[in-house]
Amino acid sequence: MGKVISVHSSRGGTGKTIIAVSLAMALLKKGFRVSLLDFDFRAPSLFNIFGDVVKVPVEYWINDFLNERCKKEQVLIDVTGSPGVDSKLLIGLANPSVYAVQDMMAKTRGWEASALKKLYSLRSFLLKNLNMDYVILDTSPGIQYSSINAIITSDLLIIVTTSDPLDIEGVRSMLREFYDLFEKRTLVLLNKVFPEMELLHEQENTELIKQLETLGHPIVGAIPCYCDVLRAKRDYSFSLRNPTHPFIRKLEEVAGKLVNY
Amino acid sequence: MKRTNEEPLPREDSHERMKDELRQLNLKIDSIIELNKQMLSLQREFLRILDKNREPSHSSGIGAVPDAVALLSLPTSLRKTMFALYKFEEATAEDLSHETKRLRAVESASANQLARMGYLEKKRVGRKVYFCIKNSFKEY
Numbered sequence: 535m536g537k538v539i540s541v542h543s544s545r546g547g548t549g550k551t552i553i554a555v556s557l558a559m560a561l562l563k564k565g566f567r568v569s570l571l572d573f574d575f576r577a578p579s580l581f582n583i584f585g586d587v588v589k590v591p592v593e594y595w596i597n598d599f600l601n602e603r604c605k606k607e608q609v610l611i612d613v614t615g616s617p618g619v620d621s622k623l624l625i626g627l628a629n630p631s632v633y634a635v636q637d638m639m640a641k642t643r644g645w646e647a648s649a650l651k652k653l654y655s656l657r658s659f660l661l662k663n664l665n666m667d668y669v670i671l672d673t674s675p676g677i678q679y680s681s682i683n684a685i686i687t688s689d690l691l692i693i694v695t696t697s698d699p700l701d702i703e704g705v706r707s708m709l710r711e712f713y714d715l716f717e718k719r720t721l722v723l724l725n726k727v728f729p730e731m732e733l734l735h736e737q738e739n740t741e742l743i744k745q746l747e748t749l750g751h752p753i754v755g756a757i758p759c760y761c762d763v764l765r766a767k768r769d770y771s772f773s774l775r776n777p778t779h780p781f782i783r784k785l786e787e788v789a790g791k792l793v794n795y
Numbered sequence: 796m797k798r799t800n801e802e803p804l805p806r807e808d809s810h811e812r813m814k815d816e817l818r819q820l821n822l823k824i825d826s827i828i829e830l831n832k833q834m835l836s837l838q839r840e841f842l843r844i845l846d847k848n849r850e851p852s853h854s855s856g857i858g859a860v861p862d863a864v865a866l867l868s869l870p871t872s873l874r875k876t877m878f879a880l881y882k883f884e885e886a887t888a889e890d891l892s893h894e895t896k897r898l899r900a901v902e903s904a905s906a907n908q909l910a911r912m913g914y915l916e917k918k919r920v921g922r923k924v925y926f927c928i929k930n931s932f933k934e935y
Contacts, residue, residue: 643862643864643865644862646862646863647861647862647863647865650862650863650881651881651928654881654882658882679862679863679864682863682864682867683863686863686866686878686881687881712867715867715871715874716878717871717875
C-alpha cells in the first residue's frame with residue numbers, strides 16, 4: 535500500500551513547496567503513481583506552479599471538498615500526459631483567492647474536526663481506490679490546523695529546515711512539543727545550505743549536520759542554495775528542463791531514500 | 796411684567812416646577828426600566844438561540860468530535876487508538892490491535908475509554924463490538 539508524506543517546516547521560506555513538487559516529479563520519474571495536494575491554505579501556490587497544465591477556471595478546489603461542496607474525486611486533477619508527466623500524477627489545488635484564504639482562516643474547531651475526518655477519507659480513497667504509491671501534502675509552516683491535520687493523516691513527515699540557527703532551533707522545539715506527539719516517522723531535510731559552506735568549509739558543514747543529528751531524527755539530505763533555482767520560473771517543469779541540475783539530483787537521491795522508509 | 800432669568804421664581808411656582816420635573820424624571824426612569832426589561836428578555840432569547848445552534852465544545856473533550864488539538868491533548872495510549880481508528884470506517888478492538896501492534900485488551904480498554912469520553916460511538920453486531928468516530932458532517 536502507498537504512503538502519505540507531509541512536507542512541513544517550523545517557519546516559512548524554507549522551500550517546502552519546491553521540494554514537495556520536485557519530490558513528486560522525482561517519484562514520477564521512478565515510475566510511481568503520485569498525488570500532490572496543496573494543504574497550504576494560507577499561501578496556496580500549486581495553482582501557479584501547475585498553471586500551464588491546469589484547465590482554467592478550476593472547477594473544484596480542496597477547499598470545496600472540505601467545505602462539503604463537492605465529492606473528493608472532483609478535486610483531483612489528472613495531469614498525466616502533460617509534458618514530462620508519463621506516470622500517473624493527480625494534483626489537488628488550494629483556492630488562492632483572498633476570500634478563500636480568509637474563509638479558511640476563520641474555521642472553527644468543529645469544522646477542523648470534520649476536515650480531519652474528510653482528509654482520512656481522501657487518504658483512503660487515494661491509496662485504496664486509486665492505488666497511488668505516494669501522496670505528497672504541501673503544508674503551511676508552523677502550527678496551523680490544516681498542517682496538523684495533514685501531519686496526522688500522514689505516514690511520513692519531512693521537516694524542511696534551512697541552515698539558519700533560528701530555523702534549526704524552531705525545528706528542535708517543534709519536535710519536542712509538537713511533531714513527536716504524532717509518533718510518525720520523521721525525516722529532516724536541510725535546504726538552502728550556503729554553497730560556500732558545502733565547498734569551502736566542509737568542517738563547518740559537518741558541524742551543522744552534527745547539530746541537526748542531535749534532533750534525534752534521520753537527516754535525509756542537505757541541499758545547497760542555488761541562485762538559479764531561486765531565479766527560475768516556478769513551475770513543475772523545472773526538473774524536466776534541468777534534469778542534471780544538482781538541486782534535482784539531490785532531490786532524486788532523497789526520493790530514492792523515501793522508498794526505504 | 797416680564798421677568799428676567801436671573802429673578803427667582805415665587806416659592807409656589809418653584810415647588811410646582813420641581814414636582815413637574817420630578818414627575819418627568821420618574822416617567823423617564825420607568826421607561827428606562829421597561830426598556831431594560833425588554834433588552835434582558837431579548838438577550839435571554841438571543842443566548843437561547845445561540846446555545847441551541849452552538850457547535851459542541853471541544854475544549855471539554857466530552858461528547859465532541861475530536862479535532863487535532865483535542866487529539867494532541869489525549870494521553871498517548873488513547874491518542875494511538877484514535878489515530879488507528881481514523882483509518883477505518885469502523886473497527887473492532889481486534890482490528891485496532893492489528894493496526895497499533897498492541898494487545899487486543901489494551902485497544903479494547905482504550906476504545907471503551909474514548910467511547911465514555913464521547914469521542915467514539917460503539918455498536919454491537921452479533922458478538923462483535925464495533926467502534927467508530929462520531930460523525931458530525933455530511934458523508935460524501
